[in-house]
Amino acid sequence: MDLGQLAVKKAMKLGADEAEVYILRKKITDVMFASEIESFKTVDSRGLGIRVAKGKQIGLHATSILTETEVGRAVEKAVKIAEVTPEDPNWNSLNDKFGKTSVKGNYDDSLKNLDYDKIIDKVIGGINRATENGRKVKVTRGALTINDSEVSVTNNYYDTQTYYGSYITTYMMTKAVEGGESTGAESLQVRYWKDLNYDKIADYAAEQALMYVKAKPIDSVKLPVIMRNKFSAFLFGFMLGSNINSENIQKGRSTFAAKLNTQIADERITVIDDGTMPNGVRTRAFDSEGHPTQKTTILEKGVLKNFIYDSYRAKKENVKSSGNARRNFNTLPVPSTNNFIFKPGTTSLEDMIKDTKKGLFIERTIGEWLSRPSSGEMNATVTHGYLIENGELSKAVKNVIIAGNFFEIIKDKIDTIGSDLSNNGHMYSPAIKISEMTIAGK
Amino acid sequence: MSNFKETLNQLEPEKIIDKALKLGASYADVRYQHFSNEEIRVENKSLEEYKSLDFGGLGIRVVVNGAVGFASTSDFSKDSVNNSINAALKLAKSFESEKGNFAETKTIKFDEKVSIKTDPISVSPKEKVELLMETNKAAWISDQIKNVITIMGSSVDNRFFISSQGTQTLVQVPTIGLIQIAVAVENGKMDTTYHGHGACSGYEFTKKYDWNDFSVDLSELALRSVKASSPPPxxxxxxxxxxxxxxxxxxxxxxxxxxxxxxxxxxxxxxxxxxxxxxxxxxxxxxxxxxxxxxxxxxxxxxxxxxxxxxxxxxxxxxxxxxxxxxxxxxxxxxxxxxxxxxxxxxxxxxxxxxxxxxxxxxxxxxxxxxxxxxxxxxxxxxxxxxxxxxxxxxxxxxxxxxxxxxxxxxxxxxxxxxxxxxxxxxxxxxxxxxxxxxxxxxxxxxxxxxxxxxxxxxxxxxxxxxxxx
Structure with a gap:
């Protein structure tokens, strides 16, 4: 009997009616660097969360110590919590559909044989690359993190299910050493060590710092805006992802419930949530409750088609889970997007810029996550933008605030959808041109 | 989780340091931490989540030739701890650096904690849930209030540190906080407002505020805010x-x-x-x-x-x-x-x-x-x-x-x-x-x-x- 099954058995013995155990074992290898390697670490991270139901009373306890004694204590604690909490009238049952979807490209076997030296060589290669070709920049901060994870889910209805996943993330930040306070940055998230291309990252981060040494705010104005793919991936993924999340819909934090099967967006927009996409950074055989993952159409030619669910929220509405439960070992599962993909169009970024008489190209912002999905209010402070004049990038722009309403934008203000699909974490999008946004500047 | 000092003694951190030095480290330190917390969330007058956590483990930092290597684990078996010591040393030996050159400090022995009257985790769950329920219920002062979330969190963080230079510290810090989020809607416009209080304190913190007033006040703010317009940029x-x-x-x-x-x-x-x-x-x-x-x-x-x-x-x-x-x-x-x-x-x-x-x-x-x-x-x-x-x-x-x-x-x-x-x-x-x-x-x-x-x-x-x- 494995640890998960032991814990479930103990919970049932202590009087729980249902029990579920989630175990995460993760090996993290992490290098932090600036113009040289600063630190190097390895973490053997582990955690177990046990959720129990006694009738409709729910409790959760978690621990990072995976000995039988400690897990036994954790189970006792979870049951004790469940015994004293008020009933959840909406509770139906734990996930009662376990299973695995066949998925590809989510685990890199080669990590097992990856020496520390090879990791260091790769990072140093990236640092050196940034300053090649006489570029007047300095690498100011960066990190490479390799996660090698094993996730197991067990509940009282099913035996333990396990999947493995690798996830490699890196970022590099640079600064121009003369001409002005200007920075550059680039990041990448991949599944495979071989896909980690430091030359590309270093080139982008270094060139960006050089491009913006003369950046200045512009006057307050309304302009068309082109968002770089990684920026639109985050912003559109965040704004749309929140609104199609069943948790937000059921709680009145999204107004989308009444809009199902209606045209809420431009008919050129199609968005899918796909837990099965080959090499996708959130591809997995089953979700955090053991439910198989799937591909769910969210927007089809601008028509709102589906929402995302875990089993609790699905049962509340008497529909099926979409395999979107996500949790850490110490939290309850909540619905969360898997690979969230805004389908690309056919226009290259180059042509989008060429076709713009006057506008703002936005590469990077801060504070974009302070936008409010429920009301659609979208804001960001542009740190790296370029004024477009007569089809060409003309002046570097920084320190202006952009604002617009997401619902209006996807319906009436989409000018062009680019072809250059890229990902920002698990959110995928091409560059997008919006016909008008408000810009607060000087 | 087991007693902090008991586990610490079993881990024998001095021996970990000795071993690291024997294997070639010029400096080593060990941090052992045990963090426990509890979070209770009430939304729209019903309990949504009651969860707690014990998070503990140790981190080993070594310096070899000026380079810093670090490894951590929450598996306290001999093998696992030894693996971590070896990994930290191997990491430090794999690159060149001067980040491990440290300024001199005085060797200190320090053992202190923030004293609290009532450990929040020892307070009956029923009492805590009731406080949150009452606070949440008080927020519904108008039909225009559409969603109210009330969350209380509390934690105790125990941190032990020992270095090969003889410094040894132990600090215990409790924190607690209560936050509320209120959503108001008027004429299709929606506004979300947020406020909260917190302190390094035990459960006695909750007696310092009138949570009913706090809750009503935040809802009034949400109602005012949804009517207001933005300043011209x-x-x-x-x-x-x-x-x-x-x-x-x-x-x-x-x-x-x-x-x-x-x-x-x-x-x-x-x-x-x-x-x-x-x-x-x-x-x-x-x-x-x-x-x-x-x-x-x-x-x-x-x-x-x-x-x-x-x-x-x-x-x-x-x-x-x-x-x-x-x-x-x-x-x-x-x-x-x-x-x-x-x-x-x-x-x-x-x-x-x-x-x-x-x-x-x-x-x-x-x-x-x-x-x-x-x-x-x-x-x-x-x-x-x-x-x-x-x-x-x-x-x-x-x-x-x-x-x-x-x-x-x-x-x-x-x-x-x-x-x-x-x-x-x-x-x-x-x-x-x-x-x-x-x-x-x-x-x-x-x-x-x-x-x-x-x-x-x-x-x-x-x-x-x-x-x-x-």
Whole structure:
């Protein structure tokens, strides 16, 4: 009997009616660097969360110590919590559909044989690359993190299910050493060590710092805006992802419930949530409750088609889970997007810029996550933008605030959808041109 | 989880240090941590979540030839601990570096905790759920209130540190906090407001507030806010309230004073020591133990954290340091080496950072402003800074236009943005109502690590701030 099954058995013995155990074992290898390697670490991270139901009373306890004694204590604690909490009238049952979807490209076997030296060589290669070709920049901060994870889910209805996943993330930040306070940055998230291309990252981060040494705010104005793919991936993924999340819909934090099967967006927009996409950074055989993952159409030619669910929220509405439960070992599962993909169009970024008489190209912002999905209010402070004049990038722009309403934008203000699909974490999008946004500047 | 000191004794941290030294380390330290917490969330008058956590483990840091290697585990078996020691050494030997050259510090023995009257975890779950239910129920003062979330969190953080240089510290810090989020809707417009209180305290903290009033007050703010409109975008003189000043000085200035960011060239404060960067009314302090703040008597390298004057009367006086950065500048470490937890290495971090008191009364700050904005934190929050460029952006909460030296109509959705050094220069008046706070909720993020901090300040006036609306 494995640890998960032991814990479930103990919970049932202590009087729980249902029990579920989630175990995460993760090996993290992490290098932090600036113009040289600063630190190097390895973490053997582990955690177990046990959720129990006694009738409709729910409790959760978690621990990072995976000995039988400690897990036994954790189970006792979870049951004790469940015994004293008020009933959840909406509770139906734990996930009662376990299973695995066949998925590809989510685990890199080669990590097992990856020496520390090879990791260091790769990072140093990236640092050196940034300053090649006489570029007047300095690498100011960066990190490479390799996660090698094993996730197991067990509940009282099913035996333990396990999947493995690798996830490699890196970022590099640079600064121009003369001409002005200007920075550059680039990041990448991949599944495979071989896909980690430091030359590309270093080139982008270094060139960006050089491009913006003369950046200045512009006057307050309304302009068309082109968002770089990684920026639109985050912003559109965040704004749309929140609104199609069943948790937000059921709680009145999204107004989308009444809009199902209606045209809420431009008919050129199609968005899918796909837990099965080959090499996708959130591809997995089953979700955090053991439910198989799937591909769910969210927007089809601008028509709102589906929402995302875990089993609790699905049962509340008497529909099926979409395999979107996500949790850490110490939290309850909540619905969360898997690979969230805004389908690309056919226009290259180059042509989008060429076709713009006057506008703002936005590469990077801060504070974009302070936008409010429920009301659609979208804001960001542009740190790296370029004024477009007569089809060409003309002046570097920084320190202006952009604002617009997401619902209006996807319906009436989409000018062009680019072809250059890229990902920002698990959110995928091409560059997008919006016909008008408000810009607060000087 | 088992008793902290019992587990610690079984781990025999001195032997871990000895072993690391025998295997070739010139320095080694061990951190053992046990963090436990509990979070209860009530939404729309029903209990949504009741969860708790025991998070414990150890981190081993070694220096070989000036390079730092680090490994951590929460598996305390002999094999696993040995694997971690070996891994830390192997990592340190795999690259060249001088980050492991540390400034001298005094060897200290330190064992202290924040005393509390009532451990929140020992209070009956029923009592805690009832408090949250009552607070949540009080918020429903109008049909226009559509969603109310109330969350209470509490934790106890035990941190043990021992180094091969003989320093040994043990610190126990409790935190608690209660926050509420209220959503109001009117004519299809929706506004979300947020507020909360917190402290390094036990459950007795909850008796200090009238949570009914707190709840009603936040809902009233949500109702006012949803009716208000945004200020026209542009540049204004603004008056900023203590909480937002605290966040601003932490994010927009404090990070730039972190010595590691100065050395890498990230910070706009590089090579600026001794320069006058702000009006002489502005002094900025980082202090380990200050009233209302988080309790950090000693950092995660065993260095006592006293009071660091970063800016004195407008002049940049010091950076904040860990032992390595202090060594580079040949100064004393300031006790600012802090790790999120045992799985992370310490970084240069702030503790309680604030603008010190000035002379102005609130009304005097408004004087002379023809058209401006009074920006409060209450009702909102959140912000971000690009340290390399010195650009910051923050969400304001409840805000008011200032017209002819007086507060006028409320405005909503205020977003401020600016460049740190430019903005500091236009701070022309500092109030005398310093307030510092901390909470279970929130904190500071750097290099992927979160840390508990305190922030604050008095009201200040800034002559030029970019203001955008939603």
């Amino acid at each position: 542009g540049t204004y003189p603004v008056v900023v309230d203590p909480r937002l000043v605290g966040i601003l000085v932490h994010e927009a200035f404090g990070h730039a004073a972190e010595a590691d960011l100065v050395f890498t060239g990230t910070s706009t404060l590089k090579d600026r020591l001794g320069e006058e960067l702000a009006n002489e009314q502005v002094s900025i302090i980082d202090e380990g133990t200050s009233k209302g703040g988080y309790y950090i008597p000693v950092d995660d390298e065993g260095t006592p954290k006293g009071k660091t004057v970063i800016m004195d009367k407008g002049v940049l006086k010091a950076y904040i340091h860990d032992r390595n950065s202090a060594n580079v500048l040949a100064v004393s470490p300031t006790g600012n080496s802090r790790a999120q937890d045992f799985e992370n290495q310490p970084l240069v971090r702030m503790t309680n950072t604030y603008i010190d008191n000035g002379d102005y009364k609130f009304d005097e700050l408004l004087e002379g402003i023809k058209e401006g904005v009074y920006i409060k934190n209450k009702g909102s929050g959140g912000g971000q800074v690009e340290v390399g460029m010195g650009t910051f952006t923050f969400n304001g909460g409840e805000s008011f236009m200032i017209r002819n030296g007086e507060l006028a109509e409320p405005v909503r959705g205020v977003i401020i943005s600016g460049a740190i050094l430019d903005t500091l220069k236009t701070v022309d008046a500092v109030g005398n109502d310093l307030k510092i706070s901390t909470s279970y909720f929130g904190g500071c993020g750097k290099g992927g690590q979160a840390a508990k901090v305190g922030f604050g300040g008095p009201h200040i006036r800034v002559q030029e701030m970019t203001v955008g609306g939603r």
